[in-house]
Amino acid sequence: MSEPLLEVTDLSVHFPTEDGLVKAVDGVSFTLMPGETLGVVGESGSGKSVSFLTVMGLISRKSAVIGGSAVFQGQDLLKMDNDELRTVRGAKIAMIFQDPMTSLHPFYKVGDQIAEMILAHEDVSKKEAGQRAVEMLRRVNIPQPQERANQYPHEFSGGMRQRAMIAMALSLNPDLLIADEPTTALDVTVQAQILELIDRLQSEFNTAVALITHDLGVVAEHCDRIQVMYAGKIVEEGTGDDIYYGPMMPYTWGLLRSIPRLGHDTDRLTPITGSPPSLIYLPDGCAFSPRCPYVFEECHLTEPELLPVDGHHAARCHLSYEDRKRIVTNEVLATP
């Protein structure tokens, strides 16, 4: 691996509101290598979407206080003005969103919407852009792309709309694709189709993918590295094997134990008690401490740092390595 494609350092996004300062993202650092798939998992409100929206320059500085840096191919995205950003956004970094119905314009034909994207960035004729749009629809396995390009989004099914979104996102061969819950609104069989498609296109175009999701199953199957977010911070990061077979942070344990997993039989799920904290009044010390079953005094006093466990596997927890190791083997992974 050579130069990182994207290097985010100490990113923070705070929204001042009438009730107080909402710390949506607080000190997030990570790197993304070319061609790699990074999975970002967390509950609603953990800051996973906001951090990537900020990287894309989609969070207005009028409403948020943004700190840190996001260096993409040598340039800090957070220091760019709108005109500069426009050359990067879409062409080099593309994004697909959760709801394909609301992210396509209902009044314009699908083919025209894809062509518009090409026209905005490249000096080509309308006709040529149209042809490339059809070609992209073909690449994402839409049958009869010529006719489909002339249809409106409402004539597409949910899965096809998401394919059209992917076609649009990849039409300029971006280096980074941010997929924000791309399959949450879809059925499992369609979800499998879409994820397979992203996998295939990723190897074809050598695009790096950041897959944001709350589904631990999706990240297990499709990601090289995984980061777990909680209350605006990364609480654990590592490879799939690290996270699923040797997790080192009680929140990750909770997540793994609270989902029914095919192939793992448990009579009873162990939910994480309580609900996620308010991002305005974060608990003192570790943000997870009020919900953590292994909490002790230290947790309420100081915030644990994201410390390496081994290699690239890092976690935020005050418990000693031996304690965590013991809990993981005896309790978390105990179910066959």
Next chain:
Amino acid sequence: MSAPETTSPDKAPKVGEPLLRLEGIVKHFPITSGIIFQKKVGAVHAVDGVDLDIYPGETLGLVGETGCGKSTLARVAMRLYDTTGGRILFEGRDITHLKGEELRALRRDMQMVFQDPYASLNPRKTVGTIIGAPLRLHKTVPRPQIKTSVQELMELVGLNPEHYNRYPHEFSGGQRQRIGVARALALKPKLIVCDEPVSALDVSIQAQILNLLSDLQNELNLTYLFIAHDLSVVKHISGRVHVMYLGKIVEAAVGETLYTTPKHPYTGALLSAVPIADPRLAKAKKRIILEGDVPSPIDPPSGCRFHPRCYVAQDRCSVEEPLLRELGPEHTAACHFPLESRIIETSIETPESSP
């Protein structure tokens, strides 16, 4: 589907008479054209000949993709839609055409928990009013005692009874779903239909609601019809599981059997599509990616409805419709060429944990 009584796991006590029996249920929604003189030009075949028995105390799972008719079936069973054909029996009594006061009385015995805890609670009413509404409507509890009953219900589902006067927006998604459950419990029903009760919730909250539902079942001896598209959730909570595709049941079996040895190719594909939160198991599983989308229920395919997307289909499938037939103990599937191999390995070599 009168399978002989065999030793069933404790999740599925099939004792005595079924609580709810559906016989050949058909539900077609007419498609009309014209504004004043409406002419019927077609029909959406939402449910097309479904037989189903739910026994007291069991949890019956119903899985299928969007548009397969699972919610319609539940609503027909609840008498929220009228049937186009078939019979509904509740505790042996034909309720297919009940009307008026009799139907109202029946509603006490069957209640529903909805998918969206945001849309299913009136934002202008307090929680106390929402949970107490069934009590007031059915007059099962004298008016002065409604408040105490509601507070008991709130306590039962794990809500703080002091929050009686709060409004739905003051609660989180998981708590709202608890309100929905409390409302469904208010009339002490025998059957509760849960229509995707956890799909709108965060993972850590899903587990809380699933545990609550199974605790309540043990405590109050409830019967559930549990509808979901998430197979791992359905497997976790249900005893027997029915798989639906385009208005028909294509496979029915005890959860464990269904997941280890699915017979219908559609069940196989569904299972293979479920993301497994275990990288090694996920790598070992067979990947079957279905082509295309579910066909339109307005004009369902001939023969087996799954044949245009099926990966083992042969000529016979497009002509002759397969009927549900027994392929093992308490295991029926509607397929001419049932699957033989496993999709998901259940045993993995013990993962050697990193140092």
